[in-house]
Amino acid sequence: DAKTTQPNSMESNEEEPVHLPCNHSTISGTDYIHWYRQLPSQGPEYVIHGLTSNVNNRMASLAIAEDRKSSTLILHRATLRDAAVYYCILSDPYAGGTSYGKLTFGQGTILTVHP
Amino acid sequence: NAGVTQTPKFQVLKTGQSMTLQCAQDMNHNSMYWYRQDPGMGLRLIYYSASEGTTDKGEVPNGYNVSRLNKREFSLRLESAAPSQTSVYFCASSEGGMRYGYTFGSGTRLTVV
Numbered sequence: 185d186a187k188t189t190q191p192n193s194m195e196s197n198e199e200e201p202v203h204l205p206c207n208h209s210t211i212s213g214t215d216y217i218h219w220y221r222q223l224p225s226q227g228p229e230y231v232i233h234g235l236t237s238n239v240n241n242r243m244a245s246l247a248i249a250e251d252r253k254s255s256t257l258i259l260h261r262a263t264l265r266d267a268a269v270y271y272c273i274l275s276d277p278y279a280g281g282t283s284y285g286k287l288t289f290g291q292g293t294i295l296t297v298h299p
Numbered sequence: 300n301a302g303v304t305q306t307p308k309f310q311v312l313k314t315g316q317s318m319t320l321q322c323a324q325d326m327n328h329n330s331m332y333w334y335r336q337d338p339g340m341g342l343r344l345i346y347y348s349a350s351e352g353t354t355d356k357g358e359v360p361n362g363y364n365v366s367r368l369n370k371r372e373f374s375l376r377l378e379s380a381a382p383s384q385t386s387v388y389f390c391a392s393s394e395g396g397m398r399y400g401y402t403f404g405s406g407t408r409l410t411v412v
Contacts, residue, residue, distance in 0.1 A: 216398065218400070220401075225406075226405055226406070227303075227389050227391075227403035227404050227405050227406050228342070228389070228391075228401075228403045229403065230400035230401055230402060230403075232400075233399075233400055271341075277398045287334075287342060287344075287401065288341060289336075289341030289342045290341060291341075
């Protein structure tokens, strides 16, 4: 499995933008880049995903480097509710067998948001 | 709210007891999944159902069985619970495969004593 590397923790102030980096130097051409977050005692929550182009949705933006070896999740205005563990995950849509549906969650980045 | 509903939220079992974890989604998703999350470890895939009528093993299927009852429901059964199955179990669904985001339930916290 291609691996991702994220900082262990980051801090932000409320209403400021947050840029969460992710390195994935061994990404394959078919791997999608997914971001999920998990609040304490809750299930993971889908944030955004993309393949090659930058993506925007109501929650965040995903900026993907031209060589696809890194990406950045952008929260435009952090709120206290955004405090969570953020996971950057690579997924292969063509994987079968025991790798099908396999979201490999690493340690993620713990985001702390200060009032 | 639309999403994935898991029951029960908490359960304590004695070693050797059996139980079924229930999962239902109302988003008309094709694929459903069962994961477990242990402290200090990421989520691990137990079983999945790519579409109604099919089920397949994931990374850690031993000790579990599943049933895709219909398009909405996907249950996970522990036939003879063991302490090693103490974990938080998450059900998830998606349109299908890894091109789409997953929606997760809020989890079932299972303790086997």
